[in-house]
Amino acid sequence: MREVRFLLVGLGNLGRRFCEILLAKDDLLRERYGLALRLVGAADSRGVAYDPAGLALAEVARLKAAGDTIANYPIAGNHAWDAPTLVANADAELLLEASPVHLQQGAEPGLTCIRTALRRGMHVVTPNKGPLVAAYRELHDLAAEHGVCLRFDGTVAGGLPAINLGQRDLRGAVVERLETVPNLVTGYVMDLLTEGLSWDESLERARAAGVLEADASWDLEGWDAAAKLTILANAVLGYPARLDEVARTGITALDVDELCAARERGYRYRLLAQAERRPDGSYALSVAPVPLSPDHPLGHLGSKQVGVVFTTDIYGTITAIIEERDPIPSAATMLRDILDIYVGSGELKVTS
Amino acid sequence: MREVRFLLVGLGNLGRRFCEILLAKDDLLRERYGLALRLVGAADSRGVAYDPAGLALAEVARLKAAGDTIANYPIAGNHAWDAPTLVANADAELLLEASPVHLQQGAEPGLTCIRTALRRGMHVVTPNKGPLVAAYRELHDLAAEHGVCLRFDGTVAGGLPAINLGQRDLRGAVVERLETVPNLVTGYVMDLLTEGLSWDESLERARAAGVLEADASWDLEGWDAAAKLTILANAVLGYPARLDEVARTGITALDVDELCAARERGYRYRLLAQAERRPDGSYALSVAPVPLSPDHPLGHLGSKQVGVVFTTDIYGTITAIIEERDPIPSAATMLRDILDIYVGSGELKVTS
Numbered sequence: 001m002r003e004v005r006f007l008l009v010g011l012g013n014l015g016r017r018f019c020e021i022l023l024a025k026d027d028l029l030r031e032r033y034g035l036a037l038r039l040v041g042a043a044d045s046r047g048v049a050y051d052p053a054g055l056a057l058a059e060v061a062r063l064k065a066a067g068d069t070i071a072n073y074p075i076a077g078n079h080a081w082d083a084p085t086l087v088a089n090a091d092a093e094l095l096l097e098a099s100p101v102h103l104q105q106g107a108e109p110g111l112t113c114i115r116t117a118l119r120r121g122m123h124v125v126t127p128n129k130g131p132l133v134a135a136y137r138e139l140h141d142l143a144a145e146h147g148v149c150l151r152f153d154g155t156v157a158g159g160l161p162a163i164n165l166g167q168r169d170l171r172g173a174v175v176e177r178l179e180t181v182p183n184l185v186t187g188y189v190m191d192l193l194t195e196g197l198s199w200d201e202s203l204e205r206a207r208a209a210g211v212l213e214a215d216a217s218w219d220l221e222g223w224d225a226a227a228k229l230t231i232l233a234n235a236v237l238g239y240p241a242r243l244d245e246v247a248r249t250g251i252t253a254l255d256v257d258e259l260c261a262a263r264e265r266g267y268r269y270r271l272l273a274q275a276e277r278r279p280d281g282s283y284a285l286s287v288a289p290v291p292l293s294p295d296h297p298l299g300h301l302g303s304k305q306v307g308v309v310f311t312t313d314i315y316g317t318i319t320a321i322i323e324e325r326d327p328i329p330s331a332a333t334m335l336r337d338i339l340d341i342y343v344g345s346g347e348l349k350v351t352s
Numbered sequence: 353m354r355e356v357r358f359l360l361v362g363l364g365n366l367g368r369r370f371c372e373i374l375l376a377k378d379d380l381l382r383e384r385y386g387l388a389l390r391l392v393g394a395a396d397s398r399g400v401a402y403d404p405a406g407l408a409l410a411e412v413a414r415l416k417a418a419g420d421t422i423a424n425y426p427i428a429g430n431h432a433w434d435a436p437t438l439v440a441n442a443d444a445e446l447l448l449e450a451s452p453v454h455l456q457q458g459a460e461p462g463l464t465c466i467r468t469a470l471r472r473g474m475h476v477v478t479p480n481k482g483p484l485v486a487a488y489r490e491l492h493d494l495a496a497e498h499g500v501c502l503r504f505d506g507t508v509a510g511g512l513p514a515i516n517l518g519q520r521d522l523r524g525a526v527v528e529r530l531e532t533v534p535n536l537v538t539g540y541v542m543d544l545l546t547e548g549l550s551w552d553e554s555l556e557r558a559r560a561a562g563v564l565e566a567d568a569s570w571d572l573e574g575w576d577a578a579a580k581l582t583i584l585a586n587a588v589l590g591y592p593a594r595l596d597e598v599a600r601t602g603i604t605a606l607d608v609d610e611l612c613a614a615r616e617r618g619y620r621y622r623l624l625a626q627a628e629r630r631p632d633g634s635y636a637l638s639v640a641p642v643p644l645s646p647d648h649p650l651g652h653l654g655s656k657q658v659g660v661v662f663t664t665d666i667y668g669t670i671t672a673i674i675e676e677r678d679p680i681p682s683a684a685t686m687l688r689d690i691l692d693i694y695v696g697s698g699e700l701k702v703t704s
Binding site for chain 2: 033160165299317318339349
C-alpha cells in the first residue's frame with residue numbers, strides 16, 4: 001500500500017465535497033490502485049488543522065457542514081496559522097489547493113501556497129483558476145525545475161477533462177480553433193430568460209441552485225469564461241495568453257427578445273469562448289454570447305451542460321460535453337488529477 | 353534528438369495514410385518533442401522491405417498509391433519474408449501493426465506480429481481490433497511482463513480518444529453505463545435510407561465514399577461495433593468481455609418505413625453499442641439499431657460522426673464525439689499513441 005500524505009487548502013464547496021468523495025472511495029482506491037490518501041493538514045480562511053498522524057475526513061466534513069472553521073478541529077486545530085504557514089511547515093508530499101478564486105486580490109492565498117509547495121518538492125493539484133491565470137508560466141517552470149507535477153484539470157469546464165484531452169490526445173496536431181462553453185451559470189440564466197423569467201427571477205433561481213457566486217459579475221460579465229480560456233490557451237495551445245487580451249462581452253446587455261427569437265429559430269444562446277489560430281501561430285481570444293445553430297457541436301447544450309470543441313488538422317473535430325447535476329464532478333477532478341500523478345506515471349498499477 | 357526506429361505492418365488505408373501524416377509532421381515532431389521517427393521496416397500481404405538505415409516514407413507511399421507491393425522497394429524489398437519474419441528479425445524498438453481485421457482467420461498476421469514484438473521488448477501501437485478481441489488479456493499481460501507499452505486508441509470510434517478518455521480520465525469512478533456509436537458506415541447508410549435511397553443505392557454510395565469494407569456484413573451485421581465494445585469493456589470497464597457474449601443485432605433487417613417515421617418524430621437511428629453495469633459489477637453487452645431521442649447525448653450525430661457516452665458515479669455524464677471527413681484522424685491515432693508512449697511517459701518534454 002502506497003500512502004500519500006496530503007494537505008487540503010480551501011474547504012468551501014469543492015474542498016468539502018472532495019472530503020466526502022474520498023470517504024466514499026477510500027476502499028476502492030486501496031483495492032484498485034494500492035493507494036492510501038491520508039489528509040494530514042487542512043486550512044480554511046480562519047485557520048488550520050495539522051496532525052502528522054492524520055485528520056479524520058468525516059470530522060473535517062462535519063465541521064464545515066456546520067459552518068464552523070477547521071481551526072476548531074479537536075487538538076489539531078490552530079487559529080494562529082494560516083494556509084501559507086501550513087504549506088510551508090507541514091510534512092506532506094501533495095497539496096490540494098481549492099481556495100476560492102480571488103483574481104482581484106492577486107490570486108492569494110492560492111498562489112503563495114502553490115509556489116511554496118512546488119519549491120518544497122510537493123506535487124500540486126488545483127481547481128483554482130486564479131494562480132494559473134496570474135502566473136501560468138512561472139508555476140509550470142517551477143514544477144519542472146523541482147521535478148514535481150502541477151495538475152489543474154478542474155480549472156476548466158467543471159468535471160470535463162478538457163485540459164487532459166487537449167494536452168494528451170491532440171499531441172502532434174495543430175489546433176485551428178478551440179471553442180468552449182465553459183461556464184454553467186450563464187447558459188442556465190439565458191435558458192430561464194428564454195422561458196419568460198425576468199432577470200431578477202433568473203438570477204435568484206441560479207443563486208438558489210447554488211450555481212451563481214456571491215459576486216455575480218464574475219460569471220455574468222464573462223470573467224470566469226475568459227479566465228478558463230486563458231488557461232486553455234496556455235496549457236493546450238502552447239500560446240502564452242494573458243487574461244487582459246481576451247475580447248470579453250458578458251451577457252448582462254443581452255436583449256431578451258433576441259434570445260427568444262433565436263430559440264424559435266432553433267438557435268441556442270451560449271457564452272462562447274473562442275481561440276482562433278492566426279497565420280503566425282498566435283491565437284485571437286474572445287468571449288461573447290453567441291446564438292449557436294443546431295448544427296454546431298455545442299448547439300444542443302442543456303442547462304446543466306458545458307463543453308469544448310477542438311478543430312484540428314489531423315484529429316478531425318473533437319467535441320466533449322459533460323452533464324453535471326451537482327458539484328461532485330467538479331470536486332472529483334482533484335481525484336482524477338491525483339490518480340494521474342500516481343497511476344498515470346506508472347508508479348502505481350491498476351489491479352483488475 | 354531521440355531517434356525511434358519503427359516497423360510498420362499493414363500498408364492499406366491506415367498504414368499508407370500514416371506514412372503521409374509522418375511526412376507532413378516530421379519537422380513538427382522534431383521541433384516540438386525532439387522526436388525523430390525512422391521507418392526501418394514495412395510489410396504488406398505480399399512481402400516486406402527492411403533497411404536498418406531507414407526507408408523513405410515518400411517512396412513507400414508512392415509504391416502503395418500505385419497499387420504495388422512494398423516487396424518491390426528498391427534494394428531493401430524482399431519477397432521471401434512475411435510480416436512475422438520481419439518483426440522477428442528486424443532491429444527496431446516499436447511496431448505499428450495496422451494490418452486488416454481478419455477475425456474469422458484468427459486475427460492473423462496481426463496477433464503473431466504483436467506477440468513477437470512484445471516478447472522482443474518492443475512497444476506496440478495498433479488500430480487493429482482483431483488481436484485485441486482475440487487475446488486482450490494475454491497481450492496486456494505480455495506487455496506488462498516485458499515492461500513495454502501496448503497502445504490501441506485507434507481500435508474504437510476512429511480518431512476519437514475513447515479508450516484514452518475512459519482509461520485515464522475516469523480513474524476512481526464506477527462506470528454505470530457506456531454507450532457508443534462506434535461505427536460510421538451504419539449511420540451513414542441509415543441516413544441515406546431515410547433520405548429515400550434504396551438499400552442497394554445506399555450501400556453503393558457508402559462503398560464509393562470508401563466507408564464500407566469489401567465484406568459489408570462486418571459492418572452491417574454489427575460485428576465491427578461488437579468488436580469495439582468488447583475492447584472498450586476490457587480496456588476501460590475492467591470487464592473481461594468476450595465477443596460472443598455481445599447480444600448483437602445488425603441493421604439489415606430494419607424496416608425503412610420505421611426509420612423514416614422515427615426521423616419525422618425527431619429521432620435518429622444509430623447502431624448503438626451498450627454496456628450496462630449489473631449489481632455484481634459485470635456488464636451486460638449489446639449492439640442494436642436504436643432510435644435515439646433528441647435529448648440523448650448522441651441524438652444529433654451526423655453522417656460523419658461517431659461518439660461515446662460514459663455515465664459515471666463521480667464524473668457526471670461525459671460525452672465525446674468526433675467528426676471525420678476522411679480517414680486521416682483514424683490513421684493519426686497511431687501518432688497519438690506513439691507520442692503518448694514517448695512524451696506521456698515524461699521521457700521526452702514538450703518545447704513551447
